[in-house]
Amino acid sequence: METIIILALVFVFVAMRLYSVLGRRTGHEQPIAKPVEAQPSAAPVTRSRADVPAQPVAAEPAIDAQAHEGIRAIVTADPAFDVTAFLGGAQAAYRLILEAFWKGDSEELGRYVDDGVRDDFTAAIRQREAAGEVVDNRLIAIEHAVIERARLDGQMAIITVRFDADIAAVTRDAEGNVIAGSLSDAVPTHDVWTFSRHVRADDPNWILIETDEAA
Template sequence: MVEIIILAMIFLFVGLRLWSVLGRRTGHEQPIAKPVEVQAPSATISRPTADVPPSPALAEPAIEPRATDGVRAIAAADSSFDVARFLEGAQAAYRMVLEAYWRGDVDELGRLADDGVRQAFAQAIEERRVAGHVLDNRLVAIERAVIERAALSGQMASVTVRFDADIAAVTRDADGEAIAGSLTDAIETHDVWTFSRHVRSDDPNWILVETDEAA
């Protein structure tokens, strides 16, 4: 009987100690982590969710020094602007615009670019059609994408991105015969594209407003 009472007292003591450790919160416990939502890169350049890095050094090599002030001005006007997310979207847009141009999809270009750029692409597509040429091109890789310039004029933000890419290019005639280029040898290309967006717009997408070859 005495042994049973002693065991009961031991169990009670242990139970009280466990409750004192596990049953109360002190305010210093680590919070329970929430699941992190992983999002695929946007097909167009969508509004990011974090601030620009506080130091230009942290932005290397994503931002050229001359673009830092402009990037900060855009971030001040739109606190959701984020360099990494922007460049992800810019690279996706670069691929989509090139592929739409190569296959002659003017409607898709109209969704991604402003009227001036779309008309320039449309004219080149029409000239290609009249000549009976078909482009069989492949974007092999985007080796580098860096913000070269950025500015905020009123509520309009503009960001210029340099793309260094490898493209395999073949031009075929109406019969499908290759008349120029090769799919086995990629060509280094260097483009400078400018994207624009009204920072107060409900539309998060940036629009391509200018294209050029890098100097």
Template sequence: MLFVVLFAAIAAFLALRLYAVLGKRTGHEQALPRPAEERVNTPPVPRTLDMPAEVRETGPRTVDQGAENGLRALVAADSSFDVGQFVEGAKAAYRMILEAFWKGDRETLGWLVEDQVRDTFVAAIDAREAAGHVVDNRLVSIERAGISNIEVEGRIARITMRFDADVAMVTRDAEGNVVSGSMSDAVETHDIWEFSRDLKSGDPNWKLSDTDEA
């Protein structure tokens, strides 16, 4: 019982920290990717499971050169913006959103993504459930997460992140039989996610506003 309480407390702490960095996800959206379980039908690349002067990065580079002008504009508009904190929060959001989608957790998606993005995810969940399929996916690792573009238009800032990750993908039917995929191999995935925020709003949280495949 003590371990259950401890894990629950840790989960609550992580959720609150993520909320503080990226916030609730609630509509700006373009083409969304196919649900991850549908990607197993595309040729996989298996892996066995055995910035500007005023904003300096430490460790691996997380801002592409093409995004540096946008970063300067963002820092000029919001001096509290921190590249490292944002990237770490985006990585946490990436994992939480994928896991919520795979589990069919509509409530969690409701505060992690914007309305139009959520509608697309929910439609995919509904179709999956109607077919009697269950997804048993697992995010094995995030190989790279970096900012590829930043735009500031008026009071709205948009940050585009690229995620290169390894995902184990399995889809099962209602009886638990494997329909597609494998848990013994991980598939390389490349996703483009956009986060946006109203810089004049009192809410400091960024919202997931668009997703696509690289």
């Protein structure tokens, strides 16, 4: 009888440990593979908006001082929010969204961005198609991903991330001839993207709501 009681206690202890490790939700769960979802998707991709394995981020997440107050407000509203997981998912989303844009896949873009951003990307894709041009770009590496700003607007968490990346860019004509760029030389690129998510939403994925080039 003592043996049975001891085994039962061990079972309860193990079960509690498993729950503590696996039972908590993070703000950008995988998939974002989310990345890539869990990354790419990631990636951001359920496919969930992020079903591909994400690129690893530093153990200490990069956050500008001006974003600290906003991050604290988001964590208060959503205690499950995890900055490191968010940055991993953001990097996965960055790759997935760029690749969908380069391929001219507006439907895929719609999985990760809001209507306004999708319209902007779609307009650029159509302009490219009208000119008979095809892009053959490659994201070589994301050198840095830093949270520059963060805020809580009602129940909406809004976070702006600066991406410093190396991209090999080539533009071809309809016959496949290179008219600009080179795949042998990566060009440093600096983008500022803003993501948003309702803190009470069941969907753990964030949506891209604004894009800009870094100043």
